Amino acid sequence: MPHKTVIVGGGAGGLGAAGGVKAANPEAEVVVYTEFEDVAYSPCGIPYVHGKEISDFEKLFLATKEQYVKAGIDVHYETTVTAIDPKGKTVTVEGEGRVSYDTLILATGFDYADPGVPGGDLENLYYVKNIRKAMEWDKVLDSVKTAVVIEASPLGTEMTTSLAHRGIETHLVDPNPWPLAEMADPDIMAPVEESWTEMGVKAHFNTTLKGFLGQGKVSAVDTSDGEIPCDLVVVATHKVPNARLAADAGLKIGSTGGIIVDERMATSAPGVFAVGDCTEIPHGLTRVPLQGLTGSHAYAQGKAGGNNAGGGSRTYKAVYVPWGTPAGKWVIGGASFGETTATALGIPYVVGQAQGISRARYYPGVKPVKVKLLAEPGSLRLIGAQMVGQEGIKERADFLAMAVKFGFTFHDLAAMENVYSPAIGALNEPIVVAATNGLDELRKAGKL
Amino acid sequence: MPHKTVIVGGGAGGLGAAGGVKAANPEAEVVVYTEFEDVAYSPCGIPYVHGKEISDFEKLFLATKEQYVKAGIDVHYETTVTAIDPKGKTVTVEGEGRVSYDTLILATGFDYADPGVPGGDLENLYYVKNIRKAMEWDKVLDSVKTAVVIEASPLGTEMTTSLAHRGIETHLVDPNPWPLAEMADPDIMAPVEESWTEMGVKAHFNTTLKGFLGQGKVSAVDTSDGEIPCDLVVVATHKVPNARLAADAGLKIGSTGGIIVDERMATSAPGVFAVGDCTEIPHGLTRVPLQGLTGSHAYAQGKAGGNNAGGGSRTYKAVYVPWGTPAGKWVIGGASFGETTATALGIPYVVGQAQGISRARYYPGVKPVKVKLLAEPGSLRLIGAQMVGQEGIKERADFLAMAVKFGFTFHDLAAMENVYSPAIGALNEPIVVAATNGLDELRKAGKL
Missing domain, CATH: 3.50.50.60 (FAD/NAD(P)-binding domain)
Known part of the structure; x- marks a missing residue:
């Protein structure tokens, strides 16, 4: 059968x-x-079409409906x-x-989590999800002068960057003291906040959403920091x-x-x-x-x-969560968790960090790369990492998640070899410097 | 004392x-x-100043003589x-x-290994090493129309690319069937060779150097492929x-x-x-x-x-050799060794490979990344890797060298999590796809 x-x-x-x-x-x-x-389209690409980094929505489609028919997959x-x-x-x-x-x-x-405030039925509250709706919203954005993004979630961070890049006056409202507070540490996000300011973003942290105001269509967002007039709201509450x-x-x-x-x-x-x-x-x-x-x-x-x-046998194991995303003029990323989460969970840790560079310091296009490594005290096994930079953040995050999974120590990472070629990598890999600095700190403190 | x-x-x-x-x-x-x-200058940057990727030699100096005096290091x-x-x-x-x-x-x-042929005392044979001499040679290059690079060594590969980029008609003479044959596999180098052709490079593989010809100054290189008239020779024999x-x-x-x-x-x-x-x-x-x-x-x-x-105690262990360099219009790299070396050493291996991409396929700037992984038959522990692409080669090479060192298997790499964010990484990391393909091949062959 x-x-x-x-x-x-x-x-x-x-x-x-x-x-x-x-x-x-x-x-x-x-x-x-x-x-x-x-x-078979990429919803993750939607913010970048809105931001004009990607020229049109058609690019986001990955396969045609016929391809699924041919593959014997009956999509309703x-x-x-x-x-x-x-x-x-x-x-x-x-x-x-x-x-x-x-x-x-x-x-x-x-x-998206229900924002749970009055005015949720007003028009021009945009929940980013469906590509057809996104196409319609993109036309609306042409006439938007001021937008408010609700919450500096991963999507909120992307949409803030994209709307500012598009030239829209963008406000960001978030109840936490810094963006992406549930996953990223404040030192990692500080350069992102600075670059948002350069891009004209008005960030409202430690700010509670109280409601959406307007007649039929939203015309302002009410917050603990006052009313913010706007033409559109992107509701990027957590998933x-x-x-x-x-x-x-x-x-x-x-x-x-x-x-x-x-x-x-x-x-x-x-x-x-x-x-x-x-x-x-x-x-x-x-x-x-x-x-x-x-x-x-x-x-x-x-x-x-x-x-x-289908009758096969595959496993999917626990996750070590490499992550990364452009944010403002930077790329942020990491693996497992950072200091904020470790502290919240009561997990003890020691830190090794470095401000490194992505290429030889004289090579055009060289960018800073900050790496922060968290290790278990004593064993010095890596338990988390966070980064802010531009080049190579994704590849380093992938590696660091494996380093956490396989229990690499500060010693292992400090002894790691690295490619040195001026156009693509610096003499000293920032991960190696971070681990070395972590060991040096411990030595100075008499803990090694 | x-x-x-x-x-x-x-x-x-x-x-x-x-x-x-x-x-x-x-x-x-x-x-x-x-x-x-x-x-305290970077000799590795010299080819890129010749190639005009870096604007001047002064940028290559990393520290002043006074900084060494201050650090208590007495340089003669x-x-x-x-x-x-x-x-x-x-x-x-x-x-x-x-x-x-x-x-x-x-x-x-x-x-540099002595090329061991007649004419080694002629003028305009350039051995790239000292920055002061490089500054003088750079002036000579202004009037050079045709140059010959001897050997597709790492330096020869860089200099071929740089001279072509500078607009000089560049010939490359190498005794092997493909460039960098001592470290890189022919499939990895094929795109590099193609891009050199696009850049106007005349490559002479399987070609033996017989001598340097000329009166006082070199005017041609004599090879098993005939004479190549030139104004300058870069002698990039192996170290x-x-x-x-x-x-x-x-x-x-x-x-x-x-x-x-x-x-x-x-x-x-x-x-x-x-x-x-x-x-x-x-x-x-x-x-x-x-x-x-x-x-x-x-x-x-x-x-x-x-x-x-100085009386301390540090170890430096055996190496797993992550490597990488721009070559033509590509970046190549790897860790440990490739198929050519494995075969030469009689080391058995199985292969997993993938043609992947560096970003979401719709994101501007997306580049191909080819990854080839070699594993020990049976254990499927990684023993080497080679890549050709553009973005993230150096960071992947660093990771893969650690993967070899710590004995990661195709199973480990196929189960690896990866960052997915359209601007910085594709849905599927090419390393993961390569390992998965390697396992699929083994399954098909009934070896898993």
């Missing part, structure tokens, strides 16, 4: 899963339901799944009724897992609101898998569950979960 | 060593002898050391006579360790011609250390001795050896 897998959600997780099922079982019937008009567009029944092995689809499956994969993604279908069906939900999965991406219900932003995944060191990871994580989880749903 | 360290050589190794001695013992007397007019310029006497603990210095020391550090660098002083004093010399050192950078003579290009260092996996490493290696060896010479 042919195997049938139903997938709810057409984002990176859902499509990764579709490919995973087919990889494990090329004969499997794979049906994907999505509420949207499209699949603009179709909502309203319920799942793991016991009966069916999903309820609007307009299709009950549809049966052999295995089910939930890839229902995330929602919360969209786990409604799972919760309604009695699947186990974790402390973050994400669906609990095991290393096979299997939920608590037999035959039901979940991947991407609707799940929560433990941090590799702390085992604290995390949600709101990246499209790259969603895609990898999709491949693993899809493979298992 | 105050401690006195004599250092012979003022390059990256010698100056790293001077700093190392002072770090271990700030009171130590440190005397550096150099044959040249300067120290244009001063030749003619002999060392490890038993008597003296060196013989031209114009100074016998000078005593407590510890001695040899940092005598390298020479050989300059170990004459050490050999004359009976210190142990290795199979490469480099001074043999232990992990403290100590030679076979008590109290005598050696660092940088005059030494040989074992490869971490094969234990085959290597010479001709980079300025970054020399500097790190200098710091370790200097520290030990």
Whole structure:
């Protein structure tokens, strides 16, 4: 009997899963339901089209609808799944009724947290998500003079940078003392804040959102710092897992609101898998569950979960979270966690840091790279890292996440060899200098 | 009694060593002898000034002579050391006579291999090394229409690219079938060769140098491929360790011609250390001795050896050789060794490779990145890697050298998380794809 897998959600997780099922079982019937008009575009690119770094939305499409047909993946567009029944092995689809499956994969993604203030029904509140809507919003942006971004979340940080780059007067409202406060340390974000100021951004930190004001259309944002007149608001509150279908069906939900999965991406219900932003995944060191990871994580989880749903056997392990993004005129990034998170979790650490450079200091285009490494006292095993610079942040973040995972110590990193070639790398790799400085500090303090 | 360290050589190794001695013992007397007019400049930058990527030679100076005086490092310029006497603990210095020391550090660098053909005494044969001479040669280059580069060594590769970039008709003569054949694989170099052709370079591979022709000044190079008329020849033959002083004093010399050192950078003579290009260092996996490493290696060896010479205790271990350089319109790099070297050494391997990209494929500035990984059959531990691309090659090479050193497997690399942010990294990291492809190939072949 042919195997049938139903997938709810057409984002990176859902499509990764579709490919995973087919990889494990090329004969499997794979049906994907999505509420949207499209699949296989990059939502992560939307802020950069708004910012005019990318010339048009068409570039964000990665595959045509025909390609999925050819691959044997049956995508039902603009179709909502309203319920799942793991016991009966069916999903309820609007307009299709009950549809049966052999295995089910939930890839229902995330929602933005409700800002929970009055005025949420006004026009010109922009929640960045769907590419078709983004195309319409992009036309609106042509006539926007002043915009307010709510929260310096990862998306809020990108949108602030993009709107300022586009020439819109941009205000950023955030309740924390510095941007991206939940993941990045203030010393890492300080250059970003400076560059935003240079770009004309008006940042309002330690500032609480009180409401959206206006008649029909938003005309101002009310905050603890006063009213900010504006033509448009980008609501970039933090992501919360969209786990409604799972919760309604009695699947186990974790402390973050994400669906609990095991290393096979299997939920608590037999035959039901979940991947991407609707799940929560433990941090590799702390085992604290995390949600709101990246499209790259969603895609990898999709491949693993899809493979298992198709009869294969793949695991997806706890995460060490390399991250990075442009912010203002800088690129920030890191792996695992920084000082702020470590302190909040009560995790002791020692620091090694360095202000390095990306090329020989005389080579055109050389940029600063600040590296901060956190290690466990005593063992000096790396437990986290944060960086601010321009070149090579992504590649260093990828490496440092592996360094955390495999327990590299300050000694290991201080003894690391590095490429030296004036146009592409400095005599001293900043990671090596940071680890060396960390050891020197410990020596001076008599702790080594 | 105050401690006195004599250092012979003022390059990256010698100056790293001077700093190392002072770090271990700030009171130590440190005397550096150099044959040249300067120290503390970057010889690695010279090709890029010739190529006009860097505007002038002054930029290559990293520190002033006064800074060394202030740091308590006594540099004797244009001063030749003619002999060392490890038993008597003296060196013989031209114009100074016998000078005593407590510890001695040899940092005598390298020479270019003698091309061993007639005509070596003609004018306009340029050996790239000393910055003052480079300044003079740069003026000569203004009137050069056609140049020949002898050997596609690392320097030859850089000089070929730079001279072509400067607009000089450049011929490259090399006895091997492809450039950098001693370190890089032909598939990695193929795009470089193509881009050289686009830049107007005339490459002569499988071509033996027979002599330099001309009256007083070189006017042609004689090769197995015929005569190549030219105004100037860059002799970029491979580096050989300059170990004459050490050999004359009976210190142990290795199979490469480099001074043999232990992990403290100590030679076979008590109290005598050696660092940088005059030494040989074992490869971490094969234990085959290597010479001709980079300025970054020399500097790190200098710091370790200097520290030990000053009474401290530091080790410098076997190397895994991350490398990288611009070449033509590309950047090439890798870690440990490639297929060519593995085959030559009789080391069995399996391959995983991928043609990836450096950013989201729709993001402006996205570049291809080809990654090839070599692993030990069975264990699938990484033993080498080679890459050709543009962005992030240096950082990936640094990481991959650590991956070889710490025995990461294809499984580890295939499960690696990666940053995804359109402007700085693609959904799928090319290293991850290469490892995944390697595993897929093995599965298909029934070997996994």
